[in-house]
Amino acid sequence: MITINNLSKKYGPATVLNIEHLEIPHGETFGLVGNNGAGKTTLFSLMLDLIQPTTGFVSIEDIKVNESEAWKSKVSAFVDDTFLIGYLTPEEYFYFIGELRGQNKASVDEFLKPFHDLFNGEILNSGKYVRDLSKGNQKKVGIVGAIIGNPEIIILDEPFANLDPSTQIKLKNLIKELSKQDGVTFLISSHDLSHTTEVCNRIVVVNKGQMVKDIKTNPETLKDLEQYFADQVSL
8 A cells, every 4th residue: 555645745835746645555556647737746756755745745565665675675766767777788797686586587587487478589588788778668668677576566657658659569568468357556657648548447537736637537537638628629
């Protein structure tokens, strides 16, 4: 269970996030949508203890993230390319992440076998450093790296961006499979309403740092979200 209480973040006089209460139960696939500057990345950064809250807290399994590191073994994330290590090869990066999560090289190699199709022969044994890969292939490395070690919670910011349509479909299937079979909790931020509604069973809309909608996904959700953002344009 992820719990947010009285969480706010201010920079000077500007409040960029203010969420009174939010709970994300185990096994939920949680989508976060909003326009640029809505507070999505700020929320993820607070959840990962990358920045300090102005008020309130985020707790994971009753552990406040800014007071202990005990939650870190349960959580993995790929938010942006700063999570990558550009001077490593993809293999070296995967082994490094695996070592952090108690995996040896053999177990990482075994873990990577099902992803050869996703990698499309362009990542493993390519002779390239991570920094020299295309943006799409860097995204694949980051997402697959986030799954190593069987984390209970995976946080992904804009996971569908820079991916070709075939890879987007493969990623959606992967998220659904891990959520259903392994009970992984996913937190996904995306500008793509269609992909988000397809994989997430709950979607929260944020606007100017505030939660404005909390929706259990249903067949009308995509239409409702499109109408909401269309209305924002006309304001």
